[in-house]
Amino acid sequence: MASLLSLSTVVSHRILSLHPPPLNRSLLFVKPKLPFSRTVSRDLRMRLHSQTTNYGDKEHKPSSIDSKLNPLEGAGTKNLEKVVATILILAQVWSPLPLFGLDSAYISPAEAVLYSPDTKVPRSGELALRRAIPANPNMKTIQACHSTRLFTFWIPQRKPYGTMESNVKKALKVAIDDKDSILASIPADLRDKGSELYASLVDGKGGLQAxxxxxxxxxxxxxxxxxxxxxxxxxxMELLQASGLSFLLPQQYLNYPRLAGRGTVEITIEKADGSTFQAESGGDQRKSATIQVVIDGYSAPLTAGNFAKLVTSGAYDGAKLNTVNQAVITEDGSGKVESVSVPLEVMPSGQFEPLYRTPLSVQDGELPVLPLSVYGAVAMAHSENSEEYSSPYQFFFYLYDKRNSGLGGLSFDEGQFSVFGYTTAGRDILGQIKTGDIIKSAKLIEGQDRLILPAQNNSSST
Structure with a gap:
């Protein structure tokens, strides 16, 4: 019988090589005459590009385990490995407790992040946007206490009210003790508004005391x-504190459009085949529907800024949409408007400024502030010339489906695209969009004052 160390090593490698079987991933983001390309078959990451590529129809298969990693031989032993691997996977997924020290003893931190991403990656656009605000550290502490309470409140068993009360008291203490620091972080012209919000947070009907x-x-x-x-x-309050970018852009990117804060884009989509959209609450059917997207310049100033510039110039008015597995993408608008190819821009969690032209490695423990693994995430496609740059025009709505993700519930392309916002209204509409539907109009309804347009934009693209 092999040692526990040998067996756990085999199990951990098997776990990392697994991917969910319900959908054929060879069809993911693949459609004739659409701007996508694909890496080699062993690479689990999809690639979304602004180019036309032909695809095969072969099913992707999990990578095999190097025989050197497995000292066990014989059919009986292999069956035992499969049973143990299954038990460990199910136990780790359903239990928040460590498995007799196995995960700390034999699973590296880089691999462990794939086991419990729910504690690290926000699962809604609203939560992701809240976490992305570069606010006062005291307000971040209060927000973290709120997030903990929100998580414990939705536990389906008996509510841990004692723990929740302790967290609220901690947040209240921070709010009271650090009042001066919190209000001092708000610009002087917004201080009165900040004081009103502070009073509401502490003593209001929806405040901490209540x-x-x-x-x-x-x-x-x-x-x-x-x-x-x-x-x-x-x-x-955090948005009042974050009056602009909390970091300096690299010198070579100062001639790009940029968004120094948040903006809201309203997109009206029209059915092209005469059919209708069905309202989520069972309301009247409509030939057109409206979606709202909050774009985040705090974490992706260049990408959000370029998108906002395109919106204000009417670049997407009349653009056709294409639907593929897990995404709705705009048609290739090359030549329709003057645009630039912005470098890939991803803000790593825990960092103060984005990385440029460098994707993140989830397996190495890197997670983005704005994750792709959220239904309704909005991101730019890759440039047709280089994955280090985004498309100058094409963006897509990501229809995240946990059944089509990795073992830890993360998209296989997490950290590979420039995510710059989330659908905050009209998410039910996304799943009803069909190929050929049209963006009737796209308008920047909030954030125009935060859009900075240099006198001469960088017109070079890779």
């Missing part, structure tokens, strides 16, 4: 409402 009272009475409805209200207030 939330503590709801927790003590163990009223889940009031806890839910007041928790959401206090989260919104925290986000509003």
């Amino acid at each position: 939330l503590i009272e709801s927790i003590r009475y163990q009223d889940p409805d009031k806890v839910s409402i007041r928790l959401a209200s206090s989260l919104d207030t925290v986000a509003e």
Whole structure:
């Protein structure tokens, strides 16, 4: 019988090589005459490009394990390995506790991040956007306490009200003790608004004091409402504190358009075949529907800025949409408008400025502030010439599906594209879009004052 170390090594390598079987990944982001290309068959990452490429129809298969890693021989032993691997996978997925020290003893931190991404990667656009605001450290502490409460509140078993109350008290103490520091972080012309929000956060109907009272009475409805209200207030205060970019752009990128903050884009989509959109709540059917996207210049100033510039110039008005597995992408607009190819721009979690022309390696523990693994994430396609640059025009809505992701619930392309925003209204519309539908109009309804357009934009592209 092999040692536990040998067996656990085999199991960990098997786990990393697995990918979910429900959908044929050879069809993922693949459609004739669409701007995509694909890497070698052993590479699990998809590639989205602004170019036309032909594809085969071969099914992707998991990579095999090097025989040198497996000292065990014989059919019986191989069956035992499969059973043990299955047990460990299920136990790790369903249990928050370590498996007798196996994950700490034999699984590296780079691999461990794939096991529990739910604690590291936000699963909604709203949460991702809140986390991305470069606010006062004290407000970030309050926000972290809120996130912990939000996670524990949705546990389907009995609510851990004692832990929740402790977290709220911690947030309240930070808010009271550091009031001067919190308000001092808000620009002088916004200080009055900040004071109103602060008072609401501490003593308002949806504030921390009221939330503590709801927790003590163990009223889940009031806890839910007041928790959401206090989260919104925290986000509003953080946005007041973040009056611009918290870092300096590299000198070579100063001649690109950039967005120094947040913006909101309203996109109206029209059915091309005479069919209608169905409202999520069962409302009237419509030939056109509106989607709102919040674009984030705090984490992707160049990508969001270039997109906002294209929107304001009417570049997407009348653009056709194409649907592929897990994405809705715009047609290739080369030549339609003057545009630039922006370098790949990804802000790593825990860092203060984006990386340029460098994708992240999730297996090495790198996670983006704006993850792709969120339904309704908005990102730029890759340039047809280089994956180090984004397309000058094509963007796509990512229809994240956990069934089509890796073992840790992350997209196989996490960290590979410039994500610059999220669909915050009209997410139900995304799944109803069909190839041939048209963007009737795209408008920048908020954030025009944060869009910076240099006198001469860099017109070079790779």
